[in-house]
Amino acid sequence: MEIKECASLQEVRSEIDKVDEEIMKLIAKRKEYVKQAAKFKHSIEEVKADDRVDYVIDRARHMALTLGVSPNMAAEIYKIMIDDMVESELAEYQNAKNF
Numbered sequence: 001m002e003i004k005e006c007a008s009l010q011e012v013r014s015e016i017d018k019v020d021e022e023i024m025k026l027i028a029k030r031k032e033y034v035k036q037a038a039k040f041k042h043s044i045e046e047v048k049a050d051d052r053v054d055y056v057i058d059r060a061r062h063m064a065l066t067l068g069v070s071p072n073m074a075a076e077i078y079k080i081m082i083d084d085m086v087e088s089e090l091a092e093y094q095n096a097k098n099f
Contacts, residue, residue: 001067027081034085038092047093053082 006012041047057078064074 030081031085031088034089035092038089039096041093044090044093047089048086053086056082 061071
């Protein structure tokens with residue numbers, strides 16, 4: 001991971017803003033893939049996929065540890081993100097089944 005050496009607080013803030021923009025783009029991209037997943041599932045239980053949720057959160061914790069990020073923070077972020085995205089996926093699933 002390459003980190004730019006900044007010469008001022010304003011430059012640091014500008015770089016943080018760029019990172020935040022990339023994070024949002026990646027979250028939006030992830031959400032679109034989650035919505036696509038709904039068409040391959042055959043039940044609400046498959047949409048909720050508790051085993052997959054546990055796997056993703058455990059994987060996030062592990063990645064966080066290897067990158068020097070708090071695994072607890074990573075797990076909480078992923079829990080919030082997954083909860084929201086499961087709701088979107090449920091809506092996609094139910095809309096698809098109503099057609």
